[in-house]
Amino acid sequence: SQTIHQWPATLVQPVGSPLSLECTVEGTSNPNLYWYRQAAGRGLQLLFYSVGIGQISSEVPQNLSASRPQDRQFILSSKKLLLSDSGFYLCAWSVRSYGYTFGSGTRLTVV
Amino acid sequence: DAKTTQPTSMDCAEGRAANLPCNHSTISGNEYVYWYRQIHSQGPQYIIHGLKNNETNEMASLIITEDRKSSTLILPHATLRDTAVYYCISRRESNFGNEKLTFGTGTRLTIIP
Numbered sequence: 001s002q003t004i005h006q007w008p009a010t011l012v013q014p015v016g017s018p019l020s021l022e023c024t025v026e027g028t029s030n031p032n033l034y035w036y037r038q039a040a041g042r043g044l045q046l047l048f049y050s051v052g053i054g055q056i057s058s059e060v061p062q063n064l065s066a067s068r069p070q071d072r073q074f075i076l077s078s079k080k081l082l083l084s085d086s087g088f089y090l091c092a093w094s095v096r097s098y099g100y101t102f103g104s105g106t107r108l109t110v111v
Numbered sequence: 112d113a114k115t116t117q118p119t120s121m122d123c124a125e126g127r128a129a130n131l132p133c134n135h136s137t138i139s140g141n142e143y144v145y146w147y148r149q150i151h152s153q154g155p156q157y158i159i160h161g162l163k164n165n166e167t168n169e170m171a172s173l174i175i176t177e178d179r180k181s182s183t184l185i186l187p188h189a190t191l192r193d194t195a196v197y198y199c200i201s202r203r204e205s206n207f208g209n210e211k212l213t214f215g216t217g218t219r220l221t222i223i224p
Contacts, residue, residue: 044214090154102154
């Protein structure tokens with residue numbers, strides 16, 4: 001069966017520090033991968049999506065970047081965090097014509 | 112993908128059917144209607160989706176009007192664990208792999224004991 005792993009569950013980082021969040025998928029090949037962010041009390045905002053290794057599309061201009069070094073690995077990064085980067089970050093995968101499966105999320109607090 | 116409109120919040124008594132409406136008046140013929148829900152501090156969970164016909168699974172039923180301009184998600188016997196934000200999303204199926212889901216603000220459903 002397919003599973004998605006996302007870690008860490010919570011993270012507190014100082015302003016200006018780097019960030020690396022990792023997401024891995026098991027049990028499927030060539031999935032579409034997505035990073036969403038949810039600010040406190042707000043809806044889900046799509047940040048990046050990827051249809052294959054090395055292929056990244058950015059939905060909104062921001063302080064973050066994404067990479068897909070392997071088929072089932074998706075990484076969200078920042079060189080210098082801002083206070084506004086705080087939020088709940090969700091990774092998701094989908095295979096054509098099926099719904100999304102989301103990870104359990106990382107709650108990032110930038111202090 | 113078509114814009115969807117949902118009420119901001121709803122209450123439903125435990126054990127009763129919860130009926131969550133969604134308006135998607137600009138939906139095109141090849142766009143599906145998807146429903147997800149998000150329980151506090153968790154990732155969204157897929158519930159059901161459909162194109163034209165009504166659909167039912169172990170979680171819910173989806174009723175789509177004949178003109179496809181609106182739909183209703185039905186939770187037949189709501190429990191306290193159904194308290195969540197419910198998202199209605201329209202999405203065009205694609206053979207190109209870039210099937211993005213755009214979430215709105217959803218309906219916050221509260222089940223009342």
